[in-house]
Amino acid sequence: MGRAFVYVILGGGVAAGYAALEFVKKGVSHGELCIISDEPVAPYERPALSKGFLLPEAAARLPSFHTCVGANEERLTPKWYKEHGIELVLGTGVKSADVKRKTLLTATGETISYKILIVATGARALKLEEFGVSGSDAENVCYLRDIADADRLVNVMQSCPGGNAVVIGGGYIGMECAASLVINKINVTMVFPEAHCMARLFTPKIANYYEEYYKSRGVNFIKGTVLSSFDFDSNGKVTAVNLRDGRKLSVDMVVVGIGIRPNTGLFEGQLTLEKGGIKVNGMLQSSNSSVYAIGDVAAFLVKAFGETRRLEHVDSARKCAKHAVAAIMEPEKTGEFDYLPFFYSRVFTLSWQFYGDNVGDVVYYGDMSGSAFGAYWVSKGHLVGTFLEGGTKEEYEAVAKATRLRPEIEDLTELERQGLRYAVSVSQKPVASPQVEVRASDLVLEKPLYAWHATAGVIFAASIAAFAYFYAKRRRRW
Numbered sequence: 001m002g003r004a005f006v007y008v009i010l011g012g013g014v015a016a017g018y019a020a021l022e023f024v025k026k027g028v029s030h031g032e033l034c035i036i037s038d039e040p041v042a043p044y045e046r047p048a049l050s051k052g053f054l055l056p057e058a059a060a061r062l063p064s065f066h067t068c069v070g071a072n073e074e075r076l077t078p079k080w081y082k083e084h085g086i087e088l089v090l091g092t093g094v095k096s097a098d099v100k101r102k103t104l105l106t107a108t109g110e111t112i113s114y115k116i117l118i119v120a121t122g123a124r125a126l127k128l129e130e131f132g133v134s135g136s137d138a139e140n141v142c143y144l145r146d147i148a149d150a151d152r153l154v155n156v157m158q159s160c161p162g163g164n165a166v167v168i169g170g171g172y173i174g175m176e177c178a179a180s181l182v183i184n185k186i187n188v189t190m191v192f193p194e195a196h197c198m199a200r201l202f203t204p205k206i207a208n209y210y211e212e213y214y215k216s217r218g219v220n221f222i223k224g225t226v227l228s229s230f231d232f233d234s235n236g237k238v239t240a241v242n243l244r245d246g247r248k249l250s251v252d253m254v255v256v257g258i259g260i261r262p263n264t265g266l267f268e269g270q271l272t273l274e275k276g277g278i279k280v281n282g283m284l285q286s287s288n289s290s291v292y293a294i295g296d297v298a299a300f301l302v303k304a305f306g307e308t309r310r311l312e313h314v315d316s317a318r319k320c321a322k323h324a325v326a327a328i329m330e331p332e333k334t335g336e337f338d339y340l341p342f343f344y345s346r347v348f349t350l351s352w353q354f355y356g357d358n359v360g361d362v363v364y365y366g367d368m369s370g371s372a373f374g375a376y377w378v379s380k381g382h383l384v385g386t387f388l389e390g391g392t393k394e395e396y397e398a399v400a401k402a403t404r405l406r407p408e409i410e411d412l413t414e415l416e417r418q419g420l421r422y423a424v425s426v427s428q429k430p431v432a433s434p435q436v437e438v439r440a441s442d443l444v445l446e447k448p449l450y451a452w453h454a455t456a457g458v459i460f461a462a463s464i465a466a467f468a469y470f471y472a473k474r475r476r477r478w
Helices: 016-026 046-048 079-083 147-159 172-183 202-218 314-329 393-405 412-418 419-430 453-477
Strands: 002-004 006-010 033-036 087-089 094-098 103-106 111-112 116-119 123-125 162-170 188-191 220-223 227-232 239-245 248-250 254-255 260-262 277-279 291-293 296-302 308-310 343-347 348-358 361-366 373-377 384-389
Touching: 006 016, 016 033, 016 314, 046 147, 046 172, 079 087, 116 314, 147 254, 162 172, 162 248, 172 188, 172 202, 172 254, 172 308, 172 343, 202 220, 239 254, 277 291, 291 314, 314 343, 348 393, 361 412, 373 412, 373 419, 393 419, 412 419
Parallel strands: 002 111, 006 033, 006 116, 033 087, 116 291, 162 188, 162 254, 188 220, 277 296
Antiparallel strands: 094 103, 103 111, 123 260, 227 239, 239 248, 296 308, 343 348, 348 384, 361 373, 373 384
């Protein structure tokens, strides 16, 4: 037995929820859309898991963070999907996909067919076993990718108040989980092989600011080494972490955040893959015209950089979901996806945002001993990236706009002197009016159009006449 839908979204993460909302906005009919997810709950805002969910007081719980509250949109509870005629197939994995036949075979044996498939399968957390270390199944070793992981992490935290935790990894998950553990009054040691935290994004100078702040909150850092093995008690619980440099750390719990891998297995050999994900065009369409990919799994052209990238962040997931649905429902009105990479995080009382790319010369500004500072990246004479900690809403908007404009930078010293004022001033400059195309007798006119009214009138009349002549000829052929 099987069911057929016009549109199927495979995956139930952030991108799926935002795609569903966009489908409804674009007028999808009841019964046309289905979401298949191996998670037992409707799509939710995944960033909440490493932030509000782990708080010791007034912790976030569903349904409070279902999508799409992260972008101040509607909160899509299971009731919302039912009211809009969207089928939710939850707690159900997909065993195989056949993009030629346009079918999916679920773990329950059901065949679901589609006309258009949106792949929003996201990514899975890398496990220690993939690096030659066993112990992921120990009761006090935690990962954080889905709500089941978050529930488990909370239970382990509550079982060892005032205990010792080792966080393996210095990226997003490591930094955000470490902050949450400290707030829960657990002693934290972070271990990672890089020279500083957030190595893919931060410079050493920026990283030092956050590391010093974490140290002031009691976090200990061990850098330049990795986990080699665990010690276990008779019940299989981890009691100590052994590092490659010979150190042994007694622990009550371990949190592992060592990266993710896109879930592309169902489509290997069927779709073109690149950068570890599914390669898509400017409409988020894969090498098979009936299949689109969004979120962590999509590899798309970032126009600002002129290269294909796969971006692992919630903002990218939200925006490419909306764009893909627009491309499907209103292709004639939808241009190519033009996304400015954006990353952000909030830990303790800190909050930072990053736009663009972190290549080229770095120019710092502001007071890094205070609460607000930033940096610019300049490559080939143009501003290509910006970072700001402790900014206001207006300041974040200014650095985002300035980065998208990619202004020419002639003097790095002057840029440093102006600091944040530079981005604000650039963002406030009027943007030149774009060319306006008027399709009449293949004539292109440019703004401003306030002069030569008589000439415009003649042109317009001539175009109408030409159209009438063309239309009459076509009528005679019918």
